[in-house]
Amino acid sequence: MATQAPVQSQNQSNPTFTREEVAKVSKTSVWIIIDSRVYDLSRFAALHPGGLHVLFDEEVAGQDATKIFYSLHRHEVLQKPSYARLQIGVIR
DSSP, X not given: OOOOOOOXXXXXXXXXXXXXXXXXXXXXXXXXXXXXXEEEOTTTGGGOTXXXXXXXXXXXXXXXXXXXXXXXXXXXXXXXXXXXXXXXXXXX
């Protein structure tokens, strides 16, 4: 039985999710939290230069991966249009 995505807020321009919702969805998809923003990396996962295993790590998938992300990337990475479009919401 497939897990359905949580119900998003009425404000579609900035949907909100709880940490629990992100963790639950990440059992079937790759959602992570960086700086209280939720990113869906499901379609990007196969392209990740560090490999799939990095994104599926239990400290990354469905978790607040802010510290891990910034230990390996600069903030400017998230500002690139190809990565910025991966943001699907924020943590409430």
